[in-house]
Amino acid sequence: MALLLHIDTALEKAFVGLSRNGELLMELNNTVQYDHAAFVQPAIQQMINALHITLNAIDGVGITSGPGSYTGLRVGMASAKGICYALGKPLVAVSTLEVMAAAAVEAFPGFDVYAPMIDARRKEVYTALYNPQGEVVLPPHAATLSGDLFAQVPGYKKVLCFGSGAPKWEDMRLVNENTCFEKIDYNSTHLSQLLFNSFKNNNFCSLAYMEPLYVKDFYFEGSKRAK
DSSP: OOEEEEEEOSSSSEEEEEEETTEEEEEEEEOOGGGHHHHHHHHHHHHHHHTTOOGGGOSEEEEEOOSSOHHHHHHHHHHHHHHHHHHTOOEEEEOHHHHHHHHHHHHSOOOSEEEEEEEOSTTEEEEEEEOTTSOEEEEEEEEEOOTTTTTTSTTOOSEEEESTTHHHHHHTTOOOTTEEEOOOOOOHHHHHHHHHHHHHTTOOOOTTTOOOOOSSOOBOTTSOBOO
């Protein structure tokens, strides 16, 4: 039996949830991105009160490690590490793009590859490619949008693009007839199973060295790189 607390503050909508063996028990969410830091801890307390458990009853904490909002990723990572340190529990993590892909495979089966895209401003996106089994075809990276974005991938056929960055590529009219676009939202149901798989396989993160998956360096406009 594995009771996992999960925290996701990577994107516009934040989630906290509790799951047992990959099955979601409860989820709370927040849709105000700049308010994620104030949302997480009260939401966790609300959930454990509603389920009549103590926080010490959890077996581990899971997070989405990124890419995503720099501030959001730091909020989630700090919250998860703090709980793990305090309770002596393990930390597991999955990529935001992997969770997005899991939701897309469930909603729209039948594509050769799935391309989650997170808007990275200007003409860039954070993206990756996954096959229908959820295996990585092209790892997470920051990409400049162009007509040959995935041309280097063998077997590039029918691809589904989705996420906040996908409309930018669609609007550029650089894609071919084998590329489709859909609006897909994921939630803690998709995150629960992925985190449980990591937990049961003992894919634990180092609390000392685990960092968010930023993908690219963070720059404040008109200033030096943020430390």
